[in-house]
Amino acid sequence: MKTYSYLLDVIEKKGAAYLILIDPDKISGERLTIFISACEKAGVDGFLIGGSLLMDGNLETTITSIKKNCKLPAIIFPGAVHQLYQQADAVLFISLISGRNAEHIIGKHIIAAPIIKRMELEPISTGYMLIESGTKTTAEYISGSLPIPRNKPEIAVATALAGQYLGMKFIYLEGGSGAQLSVPKEMVSAVSKAVDVPVIVGGGIRTPQEAFEKIENGAKVVVTGNFFEDKKNWDLLKEFADAIHKNGV
Numbered sequence: 001m002k003t004y005s006y007l008l009d010v011i012e013k014k015g016a017a018y019l020i021l022i023d024p025d026k027i028s029g030e031r032l033t034i035f036i037s038a039c040e041k042a043g044v045d046g047f048l049i050g051g052s053l054l055m056d057g058n059l060e061t062t063i064t065s066i067k068k069n070c071k072l073p074a075i076i077f078p079g080a081v082h083q084l085y086q087q088a089d090a091v092l093f094i095s096l097i098s099g100r101n102a103e104h105i106i107g108k109h110i111i112a113a114p115i116i117k118r119m120e121l122e123p124i125s126t127g128y129m130l131i132e133s134g135t136k137t138t139a140e141y142i143s144g145s146l147p148i149p150r151n152k153p154e155i156a157v158a159t160a161l162a163g164q165y166l167g168m169k170f171i172y173l174e175g176g177s178g179a180q181l182s183v184p185k186e187m188v189s190a191v192s193k194a195v196d197v198p199v200i201v202g203g204g205i206r207t208p209q210e211a212f213e214k215i216e217n218g219a220k221v222v223v224t225g226n227f228f229e230d231k232k233n234w235d236l237l238k239e240f241a242d243a244i245h246k247n248g249v
């Protein structure tokens, strides 16, 4: 099954999907292998791999390790055109529709498209929206784009609808990795009610309760990253997965 269909299937059966973002700069080697197995065992539904800025981390090695050690999909979450790798299952083909920087709306995509085709990667078109989250995030800085003010759900709704009408398969509300504040529930709710495509929420989610709050307000995919960079939090993986899947059949 292709990754997009797989995700829709998970959403239908489990109520929502739980994706973990792996930043190749932060984890590798045996620790990564153990983490991947722990995620699969806890009920995580897939991995996103990438970041706005990669320093020493190796995207390829991370993806190879995921493919070798579990059955979950490895989905590239590219911060740049060079973050593409044939062995991945899919790539979130993200257009930064909340910004006004043409490079991140369409420019980089034109460079990436033939590479994606050649690699036979499955592109999943995603309307990506940065939401103000307390402090400036790496994604905002690197992309040179303003986030949507967190107290303006109507701007988020209009942007998400435009994304849907442009044909995006997912709308991604992004607080930014390590965000001080996650996307407000009022905004998650307003956007989820307005669009017909599944809404992904990520950035700054640090408790299972907060993850469930996004689901309760209509999100269909929750992403966490930073929180599990600390090994002592790994015991909470199942609690997160269970909270996110609470509305499943």
Ligand code: 1GP
Residues within 6 Å of the ligand: 021, 174, 175, 176, 177, 178, 179, 201, 202, 203, 204, 205, 223, 224, 225, 226, 227
């Ligand atoms: C994915 O960027 C997020 O949308 C991940 O954010 O690292 O804050 O969980 P955290």
